[in-house]
Amino acid sequence: MNIDYSPEELEFQQEVRAWFKENLPEDLKQKNMRGEMLTREEIISWQKLLGSAGYLVVSWPPEHGGPDWNATQRYIFDAERAAAGAPVGFSMGIIMLGPVLMAFGSPEQKEKYLPKIESAEDWWCQGYSEPGAGSDLASLKTQAVLDGDDYVINGTKIWTTYGHYANRCFCLVRTDNECKPQAGISFILIDDMSAPGIEIQPIVSIDGEHHLNQVFFDNVRVPKENLVGQEGQGWTIAKYLLTHERTTIAGVADSKLNLANIKRIAAENEVDGKALIDDEQTRLDIAQAEINLMQLEFTNFRTLADTAAGRAPGPESSLLKIKGTDTQQELSELKVKMAGYYAFPWHTEGFVGPEDFAYATQTYNFLRASTIYGGSTEVQKNVVAKMLLGLR
Amino acid sequence: MDFSYSDEQKLIKEQVEKFVQNDYSFETRNKILEMDEGFDRSVWQQFAELGWLGVPFSEEDGGFGGGAIETSLVMEAFGNGMVLEPYLSTIVLSGNALAFAGSSEQKAELLAGIIGGELLMSVAYAEAKSGYNLANVGTSATKAGDAYTVSGEKVVVLGGASADKLIVSARTSGGNSDEDGISLFVVDAKAAGVEVRGYKTMDGGRAANISFNDAPAELLGEEGKGFAVLDRVIDYGIVAASAQALGEMNSSFQKTLAYMKTREQFGKAIGSFQVIQHRMVDMFTHVESSRSMLIMSSMKVASSDAVERKKAVSGAKVYIGDAARAVAQDAVQLHGGIGMTEELDIGHYFRRLTLFCGIFGSKGYHLRRFADQG
Ligand SMILES: Cc1cc2nc3c(=O)[nH]c(=O)nc-3n(C[C@H](O)[C@H](O)[C@H](O)COP(=O)(O)OP(=O)(O)OC[C@H]3O[C@@H](n4cnc5c(N)ncnc54)[C@H](O)[C@@H]3O)c2cc1C
Numbered sequence: 001m002n003i004d005y006s007p008e009e010l011e012f013q014q015e016v017r018a019w020f021k022e023n024l025p026e027d028l029k030q031k032n033m034r035g036e037m038l039t040r041e042e043i044i045s046w047q048k049l050l051g052s053a054g055y056l057v058v059s060w061p062p063e064h065g066g067p068d069w070n071a072t073q074r075y076i077f078d079a080e081r082a083a084a085g086a087p088v089g090f091s092m093g094i095i096m097l098g099p100v101l102m103a104f105g106s107p108e109q110k111e112k113y114l115p116k117i118e119s120a121e122d123w124w125c126q127g128y129s130e131p132g133a134g135s136d137l138a139s140l141k142t143q144a145v146l147d148g149d150d151y152v153i154n155g156t157k158i159w160t161t162y163g164h165y166a167n168r169c170f171c172l173v174r175t176d177n178e179c180k181p182q183a184g185i186s187f188i189l190i191d192d193m194s195a196p197g198i199e200i201q202p203i204v205s206i207d208g209e210h211h212l213n214q215v216f217f218d219n220v221r222v223p224k225e226n227l228v229g230q231e232g233q234g235w236t237i238a239k240y241l242l243t244h245e246r247t248t249i250a251g252v253a254d255s256k257l258n259l260a261n262i263k264r265i266a267a268e269n270e271v272d273g274k275a276l277i278d279d280e281q282t283r284l285d286i287a288q289a290e291i292n293l294m295q296l297e298f299t300n301f302r303t304l305a306d307t308a309a310g311r312a313p314g315p316e317s318s319l320l321k322i323k324g325t326d327t328q329q330e331l332s333e334l335k336v337k338m339a340g341y342y343a344f345p346w347h348t349e350g351f352v353g354p355e356d357f358a359y360a361t362q363t364y365n366f367l368r369a370s371t372i373y374g375g376s377t378e379v380q381k382n383v384v385a386k387m388l389l390g391l392r
Numbered sequence: 393m394d395f396s397y398s399d400e401q402k403l404i405k406e407q408v409e410k411f412v413q414n415d416y417s418f419e420t421r422n423k424i425l426e427m428d429e430g431f432d433r434s435v436w437q438q439f440a441e442l443g444w445l446g447v448p449f450s451e452e453d454g455g456f457g458g459g460a461i462e463t464s465l466v467m468e469a470f471g472n473g474m475v476l477e478p479y480l481s482t483i484v485l486s487g488n489a490l491a492f493a494g495s496s497e498q499k500a501e502l503l504a505g506i507i508g509g510e511l512l513m514s515v516a517y518a519e520a521k522s523g524y525n526l527a528n529v530g531t532s533a534t535k536a537g538d539a540y541t542v543s544g545e546k547v548v549v550l551g552g553a554s555a556d557k558l559i560v561s562a563r564t565s566g567g568n569s570d571e572d573g574i575s576l577f578v579v580d581a582k583a584a585g586v587e588v589r590g591y592k593t594m595d596g597g598r599a600a601n602i603s604f605n606d607a608p609a610e611l612l613g614e615e616g617k618g619f620a621v622l623d624r625v626i627d628y629g630i631v632a633a634s635a636q637a638l639g640e641m642n643s644s645f646q647k648t649l650a651y652m653k654t655r656e657q658f659g660k661a662i663g664s665f666q667v668i669q670h671r672m673v674d675m676f677t678h679v680e681s682s683r684s685m686l687i688m689s690s691m692k693v694a695s696s697d698a699v700e701r702k703k704a705v706s707g708a709k710v711y712i713g714d715a716a717r718a719v720a721q722d723a724v725q726l727h728g729g730i731g732m733t734e735e736l737d738i739g740h741y742f743r744r745l746t747l748f749c750g751i752f753g754s755k756g757y758h759l760r761r762f763a764d765q766g
Contacts, residue, residue, distance in 0.1 A: 134728050136657035159729045205732045206724075206739035212732075272523035273569060281756030336750070341518050341548040343750050344599055349591035352601060353520070353547065361594045361746065368724045368742070369732050376728065378667055 003301060005076070013076050016055075020084035023049060029085040033261060035359035036347075037209050038087060040165045047089045047120035057094050057118050064102060064110070065118045071307045075248070082253030090162060093117040093124035096241055097170050100187065104229040104237055113189070125166035127157040127190070127215060128238070134159075135379050137172070138181045138235065142217060144173035144188055150221040151175075151188060153197075156214060159373070163200050163213035167193055172238060175231045185234035189226040196220070207366035208348060242375075249317060249374075250300045250324030255293055258331045262286060265356045266338060276338055285337065289330050296323050315387050318380040325370040325377065332364040395687065397465075404447065404458075405465040411442075412473035418737045424476050429554045430598040431476040440509025445483055448628075449491055454504050460628060460690040464635035468686075471639020474737075474744055476597065478514070481551035482506050484632040485625055486513035489559050493576060493613030493621045502557065502578065514555040516546035516602055517622060524753040526561070526622050527571045533562035533609060541585070541606040542577055552600030553590025555581050560604065561622055564615050576618035577609035584608070595743040627705040630752045631693050634686050634712045637748040641682060641716055644723040644741040645675045651727060668726065675722055678715035685711045699765045706758040706765075713749045713758075720745035 050056040058077055060066030101110050116122040133140040142155025169190040176184035197220035203212040266277035276282050303316050336343045339360045342353035347362045371377040424432045439445050448463045449455025490503040505511030522528035531544025542562045558579045566573025585607035590600040613621050652663030662668055685708040692704035720742040724731040731738045
């Protein structure tokens with residue numbers, strides 16, 4: 001048993017590290033490290049830079065422009081990306097739609113959409129959830145009815161992250177009301193978010209920012225070629241993505257950077273006559289968070305080793321999501337506690353206290369969502385419980 | 393043993409609860425949040441007319457003759473509606489400081505002024521590097537003849553930008569963290585040498601960083617003996633803030649409970665899932681156990697035995713802080729996406745309760761303070 005990287009992997013690590021050192025703009029790094037929200041333009045130009053270096057669609061196979069890395073290399077890449085202080089950017093096209101099109105898309109769809117994801121020209125958002133269909137996604141109601149050569153879409157999607165930044169959207173829609181709910185769902189592509197009949201309403205979240213939207217569809221026409229796979233295959237496609245290998249779901253790399261950042265802040269900020277790190281409670285809180293993160297990293301390594309050996313990951317991927325989001329929340333809360341009274345000033349007011357704390361509560365507030373989106377903790381536990389207890 | 397309220401206590405409790413329910417809806421509050429000062433002066437005047445601004449003070453001082461228990465009733469009801477008016481900073485903190493340490497002239501002028509609603513005040517104690525230690529005071533005061541001036545900077549002064557007068561802790565002698573040698577002063581917020589930078593806080597409230605540069609100051613209480621007064625004042629602040637947090641927790645709980653009965657997923661109300669049912673019991677437990685700690689601390693904060701007072705207050709802060717955190721987080725979690733939005737009150741309760749955990753000392757700070765009492 002060993003956890004060493006091979007000489008080739010170490011060399012790869014050096015190469016990636018050097019690239020980030022060379023190419024990551026300092027202001028972007030600082031913003032990202034503070035937890036400040038990035039603008040659309042900042043994200044796009046960063047993604048384009050990654051794309052030009054072949055570092056954007058790192059999980060894709062070579063025939064679609066991916067770098068042909070194995071799971072370990074992808075893990076190393078992500079670790080170096082985070083350690084450098086670089087943002088994840090916007091990845092729904094890359095990690096969700098790309099694999100879907102590769103597995104279920106027509107040759108024309110692959111040709112039309114994949115290159116523009118690879119070049120960061122297209123920004124895709126995900127239109128799954130609806131006001132009445134969250135955890136119970138299969139109850140979604142947005143309708144797509146075939147009319148001549150078009151599907152006509154009516155209904156609404158909600159919690160659409162960056163729907164106002166995106167130019168395209170992949171949606172789950174209902175094409176059949178007669179059958180079992182799951183069997184009546186289809187996967188469809190909306191080419192233009194500014195098309196007639198689409199209205200995007202902002203939703204401001206408790207971090208005070210606009211990430212989320214509600215999207216309304218009023219007789220929106222979409223050519224029938226935009227259906228992915230067959231009518232009624234939408235649920236299978238959505239589930240395919242859930243079982244798709246996700247070695248970075250735990251967010252270990254970013255949490256490690258956060259922890260390092262917290263330690264630096266604790267060493268540099270003086271409170272009541274001593275550095276924060278010399279306050280016993282803070283010291284122990286940091287130690288506890290580090291221990292939890294250690295566990296997470298090793299659970300993640302084990303899944304990684306399984307994936308590398310070609311074994312399908314078991315319920316661990318749910319555990320990684322549950323524990324990974326716990327850790328993200330724990331670290332963000334720790335920063336709020338360390339901020340003391342500097343947790344009070346709101347980030348919209350500029351820097352009132354140390355810059356290190358300016359976005360602490362904003363991040364903490366937003367990360368409450370991490371146990372809600374992508375399958376809530378409760379729902380993940382239901383999934384694992386079913387497996388453990390052999391329920392159906 | 394008797395935990396029932398007197399008729400007078402019941403009256404004030406019902407009055408404030410009714411006001412919050414009828415006149416301080418979430419929509420009304422959202423409008424007030426957007427006002428320049430983050431609260432509504434006409435609402436404040438209403439409080440004055442109803443006599444609520446005098447609740448904590450003796451009749452001799454022109455008050456209602458109540459104490460921490462009555463103040464808690466008001467604050468809990470304020471918590472239900474997340475009332476924004478500066479009751480904590482002006483009435484509880486500044487008012488008690490004046491009641492404990494003010495000369496008869498100061499009471500006649502200032503305490504009467506705040507009870508009447510003409511005067512807003514704040515207590516400025518925290519400094520950039522003081523953390524929660526009230527004795528860590530770098531702001532200094534010097535005496536020339538009969539008059540004092542103060543110099544230094546205070547941070548995150550709640551309600552500081554709207555205050556007419558400030559009560560400032562400053563050092564007249566002793567080393568940086570000595571309890572001895574700290575004095576309290578009244579400083580006019582408009583005086584020369586006072587600079588106020590106001591800002592919004594995370595929960596939509598207002599605070600300010602305030603710098604003093606040889607600002608003229610009037611001694612409040614005995615020179616060098618301000619720490620004990622401030623320590624007691626902050627303890628009263630903790631009890632009042634805890635009561636407000638209890639109102640916020642209870643409202644979060646009630647609203648979440650109602651949502652669990654109506655929100656349907658998988659063809660049934662999500663409250664029918666056992667996981668959710670247990671979480672509701674947990675929330676309820678947090679609310680009720682916090683209520684016990686609040687009642688305990690509101691009775692013991694007035695104790696003349698400082699050890700008893702500190703244990704009661706720090707114990708309550710630790711306990712209610714933990715409960716507030718759990719209730720706030722669970723209320724958001726159990727609402728799902730909608731709990732994450734500005735649009736819903738749940739997220740606003742969450743923010744208030746989050747800041748409650750950090751006001752007047754963190755959990756670590758109060759655990760230590762409790763343990764130090766033996
Ligand atoms: C910040 C953020 C970004 C998002 N981005 C997107 C996006 O880009 N695209 C998109 O389509 N969606 C997105 N979502 C939506 C997200 O997937 C849903 O919020 C999630 O599926 C939960 O659904 P809901 O909000 O309707 O909550 P509900 O399903 O109503 O759940 C409410 C509560 O009940 C619990 N619960 C539900 N069912 C059960 C059960 N059977 N047993 C026990 N507990 C249960 C849940 O865990 C939760 O605590 C986002 C959400 C957030 C908060």
